[in-house]
Amino acid sequence: MNDNVNYSETIKDFIVDNFLFGDGEKLATDTLLFEKGIIDSTGVLELVAFIEENFKISITDEELIQDNFSNLNAIGNFLKSKNNRAAS
Amino acid sequence: MCGISGILNLKNPASIDTNNLRRMTYALRHRGPDETGAYVDNWIGLAQSRLSIIDLSSGSQPIHNEDKSIWIVFNGEIFNYPEIRESLAKRGHKFYTSSDTEVILHLYEEKKEKCLDDLNGQFAFAIWDSNRKEFFAARDRVGILPLFYRIENDRLLFASEVKAIIEISDTQTALDPVGLDQIFTFWTTLPSRTAFAGINELAPGHFIKYSKGNNISVNRYWSLSYNNELVQNDKSIPQFTTEISELMKDSVRLRLRADVPVGSYLSGGLDSSGITAIVKNDFNNQLRTFGITFQEESFDESDFQHLMVKHLDTNHSEVHATNEDIGKYFSDIVYYGEKPIIRAAPVPLFLLSKKVREEGYKVVLTGEGADEIFGGYNIFRETKVRKFWSVDADSKFRPKLLKKLYPYIFNDKRLAQTLQSFFKVGIDDPGNSFFSHIVRWNNNTKLKNFFSEDFSKQIGNYNCFDELKSLLPEDFDNWDYVYKAQYLEIITFMSGYLLSSQGDRMAMANSVELRVPYLDHRIIEYMATVPSKFKIRGLNEKYLLKKVFKDLLPKEIVYRPKNPYRAPIRNSFFNNKSFDLHSVLSEKEINESGIFNPGKVKLLIQKAERSQSLSELDNMAIAGIISTHFLQNHFIKYKKLIVPEEYSFGTFIDKRNQIN
Numbered sequence: 001m002n003d004n005v006n007y008s009e010t011i012k013d014f015i016v017d018n019f020l021f022g023d024g025e026k027l028a029t030d031t032l033l034f035e036k037g038i039i040d041s042t043g044v045l046e047l048v049a050f051i052e053e054n055f056k057i058s059i060t061d062e063e064l065i066q067d068n069f070s071n072l073n074a075i076g077n078f079l080k081s082k083n084n085r086a087a088s
Numbered sequence: 089m090c091g092i093s094g095i096l097n098l099k100n101p102a103s104i105d106t107n108n109l110r111r112m113t114y115a116l117r118h119r120g121p122d123e124t125g126a127y128v129d130n131w132i133g134l135a136q137s138r139l140s141i142i143d144l145s146s147g148s149q150p151i152h153n154e155d156k157s158i159w160i161v162f163n164g165e166i167f168n169y170p171e172i173r174e175s176l177a178k179r180g181h182k183f184y185t186s187s188d189t190e191v192i193l194h195l196y197e198e199k200k201e202k203c204l205d206d207l208n209g210q211f212a213f214a215i216w217d218s219n220r221k222e223f224f225a226a227r228d229r230v231g232i233l234p235l236f237y238r239i240e241n242d243r244l245l246f247a248s249e250v251k252a253i254i255e256i257s258d259t260q261t262a263l264d265p266v267g268l269d270q271i272f273t274f275w276t277t278l279p280s281r282t283a284f285a286g287i288n289e290l291a292p293g294h295f296i297k298y299s300k301g302n303n304i305s306v307n308r309y310w311s312l313s314y315n316n317e318l319v320q321n322d323k324s325i326p327q328f329t330t331e332i333s334e335l336m337k338d339s340v341r342l343r344l345r346a347d348v349p350v351g352s353y354l355s356g357g358l359d360s361s362g363i364t365a366i367v368k369n370d371f372n373n374q375l376r377t378f379g380i381t382f383q384e385e386s387f388d389e390s391d392f393q394h395l396m397v398k399h400l401d402t403n404h405s406e407v408h409a410t411n412e413d414i415g416k417y418f419s420d421i422v423y424y425g426e427k428p429i430i431r432a433a434p435v436p437l438f439l440l441s442k443k444v445r446e447e448g449y450k451v452v453l454t455g456e457g458a459d460e461i462f463g464g465y466n467i468f469r470e471t472k473v474r475k476f477w478s479v480d481a482d483s484k485f486r487p488k489l490l491k492k493l494y495p496y497i498f499n500d501k502r503l504a505q506t507l508q509s510f511f512k513v514g515i516d517d518p519g520n521s522f523f524s525h526i527v528r529w530n531n532n533t534k535l536k537n538f539f540s541e542d543f544s545k546q547i548g549n550y551n552c553f554d555e556l557k558s559l560l561p562e563d564f565d566n567w568d569y570v571y572k573a574q575y576l577e578i579i580t581f582m583s584g585y586l587l588s589s590q591g592d593r594m595a596m597a598n599s600v601e602l603r604v605p606y607l608d609h610r611i612i613e614y615m616a617t618v619p620s621k622f623k624i625r626g627l628n629e630k631y632l633l634k635k636v637f638k639d640l641l642p643k644e645i646v647y648r649p650k651n652p653y654r655a656p657i658r659n660s661f662f663n664n665k666s667f668d669l670h671s672v673l674s675e676k677e678i679n680e681s682g683i684f685n686p687g688k689v690k691l692l693i694q695k696a697e698r699s700q701s702l703s704e705l706d707n708m709a710i711a712g713i714i715s716t717h718f719l720q721n722h723f724i725k726y727k728k729l730i731v732p733e734e735y736s737f738g739t740f741i742d743k744r745n746q747i748n
Contacts, residue, residue: 018628021647045489049476050626061483 007055008076014050015072019043029072044069051075057082090149091116091596092161093247094134094214095256096223098239098304101130103744105256109135112252114731118424119163119248119596125149125739127159129746131300132216132223135737136161139599141346141451142169147187148739153197154182157219159741160196162189163248164211164233165603167342172206189213196224201295204309208342208608212248212290218743221300229310229609230457231292231583232602233592238287244304246296249593250287250426254723259286261723263683263716265546271428272535272712273552276584279559280306283427283719292583310609312575314567318617328618329635332611336636339608340366343453350603351376351444352453354404355653356392358630358637358645359455359464363605365640367453368400377402378444378452380436383410384656392645399642407443409436414660415667422718424597425589429715430535430708432655434590441598450601456591457606460574460582461615462633463623464650469493471524471573472627474511478518487511492627521557521565524573529553535709538692540685556580570620657707658696661714669693672717681720684713 008029016024019038026038033039039047047069048059057079068078093112095104109126113135120137127134127150136149142165150159166172169188172195177183181194188209195203196215201224210232214225225246227235237246238253245253254261264285270277277283279291290296293310320328340363344350352364354377368375377397382388390406397404414435421434444452459465470493477486487508491498498504514526522529539547559579564572587604595602605611615623618632625631634646661669671677673693678686692709696702702710 014626017631018626021643042489042491042495045476045485046492046626049472049489052476052479053472053621053626058479061480061485064485 007051007079008072010054011047011051011075012072015039015047018046018050027072029076032071034066034070039069047075051079055079057086090139090161090163091119091137091248091252092135092163092212092214092235093252094132094161094245096132096216096244096246096298097130097242098244098298099242103130104128104133106133106740108256109133110735110737111255111729111731112247113137113737114735115252115255115729116248118599121599123148123739124737125161125741126737127161127216127741127743129218129743131218131221134159134161134214134216136163139450139601141165141348141601143185143187144347146185147189149189150739150741151185151187151189151193152741153193158193158197158215158217160189160193160213160215162192162211162213163235164209164213164228165343165345165601166191166207166209166211167345167608168206168208170345200224201226201297201307201309204295208610210604210607214246223298224295225290226295226309227290227292229293230578230587230607230612232587232604232607234588235290236282236287237290237296239304240286244296244298249424250282250284251423251723253287254284254726255729261285261287261726263720263724265543266550266552268428268539268543268683268716269536269547269550270552270555272430272539273529273532274556274580274584275430275532276580276589277427278552278556279579279583284723292579311561312578312612312616313561314571314575314616316566316568319568319619320617321619325622325632325635328622328632331614332632333636335608335611335614336362336605337366337370339605339611340453341371342608343603343605344371346451348450349376350451350453351378351447351449352402353377353440353455354379354393354396354402355455356389356394356396356645357455357650357653358633358641358648359458359606361392361396361455361641361645362458362633362637363453363455364396364400364402365637368402369640375400375402376447376449377404378440378447378449379404379406380440381406381408382436382655383408384659387654387656389651392648395642395644399645405443405447407436407439409439409655411656411660412664412666413439414655415664418660418667418714419718419721420597421589421594422715423722425593426719426723427589427715428712428719429585429589430532430712431589432657432660432711433653434594435660436655437590437594438597441595441600444595444600445598450599451603452595452600453603453605454591455606456586456602456604457582458630458633460578460586461606461612462630463570463574463620464630464633465577466493466629466650466652467524467528467577468570468573468624469627469629470511470527471570472624474515474523474527475518475569477511478515481512481515489627518569519565521560521572522553522576523569525576531705532708534705535712538684538688538709538713540682543683568620570623571616657711658700658702661710662696672714677717678713681717683716683720689713 122140123138166188169191212235267283381390
């Protein structure tokens with residue numbers, strides 16, 4: 001994974017396609033994914049599987065907490081910090 | 089489309105019994121009710137029964153070259169024949185028909201077996217060069233059309249269906265224990281084997297060659313391949329979508345070439361809806377469509393089907409598949425399908441082609457192949473989930489993604505636990521060649537517990553997984569894991585079951601030709617260059633195909649959950665007044681056939697009588713046992729056909745006095 005990868009767009013597209021069936025207006029970067037019922041506990045695993053496949057990273061059980069996936073911003077921050085840790 | 093058959097002397101010239109050719113042709117008359125023709129010299133007899141679709145007036149077979157030294161019988165369609173013909177004509181070839189058959193012949197003259205590389209189509213044909221005494225037969229790339237052969241007493245017998253070979257064979261036909269072992273694992277035999285001992289299928293993408301004084305050889309000319317370097321990682325989703333869309337349109341365009349009207353199957357699923365929409369929008373505004381509805385609600389898709397009919401405004405006909413009919417016609421479909429089946433799903437397709445024919449249509453487009461090529465099946469999604477799990481086999485969370493695939497079962501905590509361990513098989517070895525299919529195949533293997541002790545002894549130590557492994561490309565284990573799963577699905581399920589037991593054989597039973605736009609080899613080859621993460625995006629199957637059809641189809645069709653096409657088994661055979669279960673599965677019958685264990689079969693029947701909701705495995709066992717019974721009845725306790733005396737070849741070329 002490199003710093004220039006734009007996770008946000010790819011992940012947003014995936015969520016719009018996969019959980020909102022193309023209905024992108026409902027999703028802002030701070031939209032709460034769980035509270036709004038966009039993603040459930042299975043959905044977050046789907047998202048993690050997608051992230052792992054597309055960005056060639058691996059997410060541990062310990063990182064699978066709601067805080068890391070609460071909205072698009074949180075996901076972006078989590079992946080950036082994970083990437084920074086990997087780089088350092 | 090047609091039935092072809094023939095007899096070739098492999099050692100010395102000897103009289104070919106034309107009555108045998110006649111009987112073979114008669115056995116295949118459902119494949120070609122319009123015309124018959126034969127060529128015979130002292131080496132070979134070639135015969136054909138024709139369903140006329142292209143060049144109705146002058147396309148009678150066998151067809152010859154300019155000096156009548158080379159002859160061909162042909163089953164199928166070469167969709168790009170006008171283009172090939174034009175280039176052949178420029179190079180001086182003279183044509184006496186406007187058929188695609190003649191085009192193959194001249195192309196063969198020029199290029200020998202390399203002619204196959206140029207053909208875009210679905211085909212099985214046999215060519216005889218009477219000057220060189222050379223025989224050549226080939227089958228299309230993925231096995232849309234069938235071709236079988238047996239070598240017996242220095243003769244090669246070949247035919248579109250096994251029944252024509254059995255009809256004239258000197259050998260008593262027996263079921264092949266290894267063939268059955270394969271069917272009760274993979275749903276079908278592996279390439280080149282059949283359910284019958286000593287009778288082979290020419291594998292998809294292969295040809296047979298023989299020349300006087302040499303042995304027969306069977307060679308491969310095409311196979312699915314995968315190469316990391318060919319994967320276009322830098323291409324965007326919109327680019328892929330545009331290119332696939334163009335290929336699809338061109339594939340459909342070519343497959344509408346016919347001198348009779350072409351209809352379309354329309355199930356209400358994405359694949360057939362997409363094809364139908366392309367035809368309707370771009371080529372034929374008066375489209376005729378055909379679909380199946382089911383008596384049992386859980387199998388029925390008529391709401392989606394009707395939505396599509398309304399959306400496209402097609403002239404639509406339906407066949408309503410009742411449980412009674414599924415039981416009633418099961419024996420027939422085994423006769424036409426020629427192998428044990430562990431599903432009932434072919435029956436409604438048999439009823440559908442009957443309807444098509446009654447409505448005056450001979451040719452229909454179908455959506456087969458899309459799931460294999462574009463990644464539609466649950467088994468691919470399951471493979472992705474298990475691969476995700478395999479990253480940390482002890483993870484508490486990862487296996488819970490299975491719930492996405494099987495939500496109802498995973499809502500039950502106890503079942504969830506059982507199912508989780510079921511899917512854990514092989515999870516620690518994601519590089520295994522069979523990682524994708526091992527769970528399913530291991531499960532199917534339990535069907536073999538119904539085999540009798542004697543029959544199991546005949547199978548002995550044979551291991552069907554070893555054989556399948558030996559058929560895989562050398563570098564297979566280095567392939568992308570989704571592509572590996574696709575490959576396994578294509579060479580087993582698709583070629584052996586879908587295109588055969590549910591495809592050609594069910595359509596040709598009623599003299600109807602299927603055309604499968606998704607299996608244009610250009611599309612298959614193109615899809616090998618698409619990264620698998622785009623084929624199934626996350627767990628969203630056929631992602632690119634959905635993009636292609638997004639603007640052509642209603643949202644409800646594009647985003648609907650996919651239901652596999654199935655038909656009820658238990659309810660079709662039990663309490664069915666048109667199906668005599670107890671005589672079919674009587675202890676006497678089971679004992680006589682010797683294949684299954686009578687005690688176990690009895691217990692299975694009792695269980696099915698008690699309970700309406702049987703496991704998938706029990707249902708498969710029921711269909712497998714009943715179909716094997718019918719297969720034996722039709723082909724082992726076989727009585728020769730009674731061929732009417734007046735049945736004779738419309739065209740008959742006799743060179744027995746000239747060619748030795």
